[in-house]
Amino acid sequence: xxLIWAFVERxxxxxxxxxxxxxxxxxxxxxxxxxxTFIAEEVGKSGFAAAEDVPGLILFLLIGTLVWAYLSAVxxxxxxxxxxERWEGTIEHTLxxxxxxxxxxxxxxxxxxxxxxxxxxxIFAIAMPxxxxxxxxxxxxxxxxxxxxxxxxxxxxxxxxxVLPLLYPERGAQMSFMLQAVLLLVSxxxxxxxxxxxxxxxxxxxxxxxxxxxxxxxxLVDGKGVGDLKGTLxxxxxxxxxxxxxxxxxxxxxxxxxxxxGKLKRQG
Amino acid sequence: MQDIPLTVSNVxxxxxxxxxxxxxxxxxxxxSSLVVDAVSFAVERGEIYGVIGANGSGxxxxxxIISTLLLPDAGEVTAFGHDVVRxxxxxxxxxxxxxxxxxxxxxxxTIENLLFFGRVYGMSRGQIEDRAxxxxxxxxxxxxxxxxxxxxxxxxxxxKVAVARxxxxxPVLMLLDEPTTGLDPRSKREVQxxxxxxxxxxxxxxxxxxxxxxxxxxLCDRIAILSRGRIVAEGTPQALREQVADGRPLAEVSMETVxxxxxxxxxxxxxxxxxxxxx
Numbered sequence: 001x002x003l004i005w006a007f008v009e010r011x012x013x014x015x016x017x018x019x020x021x022x023x024x025x026x027x028x029x030x031x032x033x034x035x036x037t038f039i040a041e042e043v044g045k046s047g048f049a050a051a052e053d054v055p056g057l058i059l060f061l062l063i064g065t066l067v068w069a070y071l072s073a074v075x076x077x078x079x080x081x082x083x084x085e086r087w088e089g090t091i092e093h094t095l096x097x098x099x100x101x102x103x104x105x106x107x108x109x110x111x112x113x114x115x116x117x118x119x120x121x122x123i124f125a126i127a128m129p130x131x132x133x134x135x136x137x138x139x140x141x142x143x144x145x146x147x148x149x150x151x152x153x154x155x156x157x158x159x160x161x162x163v164l165p166l167l168y169p170e171r172g173a174q175m176s177f178m179l180q181a182v183l184l185l186v187s188x189x190x191x192x193x194x195x196x197x198x199x200x201x202x203x204x205x206x207x208x209x210x211x212x213x214x215x216x217x218x219x220l221v222d223g224k225g226v227g228d229l230k231g232t233l234x235x236x237x238x239x240x241x242x243x244x245x246x247x248x249x250x251x252x253x254x255x256x257x258x259x260x261x262g263k264l265k266r267q268g
Numbered sequence: 269m270q271d272i273p274l275t276v277s278n279v280x281x282x283x284x285x286x287x288x289x290x291x292x293x294x295x296x297x298x299x300s301s302l303v304v305d306a307v308s309f310a311v312e313r314g315e316i317y318g319v320i321g322a323n324g325s326g327x328x329x330x331x332x333i334i335s336t337l338l339l340p341d342a343g344e345v346t347a348f349g350h351d352v353v354r355x356x357x358x359x360x361x362x363x364x365x366x367x368x369x370x371x372x373x374x375x376x377x378t379i380e381n382l383l384f385f386g387r388v389y390g391m392s393r394g395q396i397e398d399r400a401x402x403x404x405x406x407x408x409x410x411x412x413x414x415x416x417x418x419x420x421x422x423x424x425x426x427x428k429v430a431v432a433r434x435x436x437x438x439p440v441l442m443l444l445d446e447p448t449t450g451l452d453p454r455s456k457r458e459v460q461x462x463x464x465x466x467x468x469x470x471x472x473x474x475x476x477x478x479x480x481x482x483x484x485x486x487l488c489d490r491i492a493i494l495s496r497g498r499i500v501a502e503g504t505p506q507a508l509r510e511q512v513a514d515g516r517p518l519a520e521v522s523m524e525t526v527x528x529x530x531x532x533x534x535x536x537x538x539x540x541x542x543x544x545x546x547x
Contacts (some may be wrong), residue, residue, distance in 0.1 A: 009384065010376075088374065261283070
């Protein structure tokens, strides 16, 4: 645990030093949440939807933007594990330390989750007063269970994305962002996945983020409990069990390849 | 065999060849550049062993292979009997490294950086703070600088912190890759004195790469001369001088002369073009 904590502590120290960037990302998150959720108000005002449907639409979009703020923060923090260290020049010193890659990546994952929770709660607190939402029916323990189990699979995806800068020093970081963009498209963040063309729905089926969003909405909007969401939770646990060790194994293979080709040190 | 701190046997490394994953495919390169060519040597316990060569001669590549950061194409490297390729987890606690470029998280303070690099070697906060204070003081760094962001420190001060980072974990095999590059003469002497002190008091074995002949002669018990990836000579400074003296008094034979005679290169021109520059 001490070795995992070394990475959490380091990232926290970096986070404190780059506080101005944190404010920028927080402001971006708040504006993004407000801008998208106000679309629901506009839909009601313009008559595109019945007035009684507007609160539900607001809640649908608000949950989508907040959950995506959380997921993208986790994906960013973990998938930039290599890019950040290359930028600072410390990658060789970190990778030659006697700490297993699994603990290293899990440490980055733990920080990513803590960081994402703080940022998302702040966005939530700032955005909530702008809208009237009814959360009386929400089942919070079920929502927490979905997020907790779903986060594992997101950490796994982020670790997989983190290998891209190892393989492609020049374009790997951009490729990680592309992966995020695809998840944003297919996971039903701002719409139901039912509206997607059939071939895109196939991607939605294999994206754990789809199940996280469905599970959270079922818990917070429909008040479904942990028992009702057993299928979703099992699917998410399955994704986690495959993606976390799979991501670590792929990362280790990428690291071995970078060591063979001398790409650890390359800046671009 | 178990007690030999470092053995390097027939190690070769080239870059640029084999399967390339470059995209688009027409950017894929064919052909490779041999950077380390069948290098062999062994470093005895408590020895300071120097590898001298011009930039691009393969010194840093060799250090990276020993540091478990590069996989050799051929040959074997062992640290205290452990193969660096097959048993990196056993090798890593035994070694540490100073590179010519003092790489740190520049926005973090000295102590925050040392805290991280100590923790990943399993040290506690108390151990790190105590040991860091002692080493930094020994290297002539003011205590107040430990709380400053690394970006506020001069290049020389950063390099001293890099030396402190590497000795913080009490490695039994230290890899010093041009540790005094960029230091002013006084800082250079302080670092050199510290290296000798560590060897004397902590039974550390040190592999030092440099293109500073004076430093090599001052610090090293034995020296290997690396030229275009190959070791062209190895011995004590005295033995290397004798090898090229050709009847002249040894006092008149500088290490520069030795290097020129054995490699046909002068360190004044220094650079050998390298297909892949790795530090």
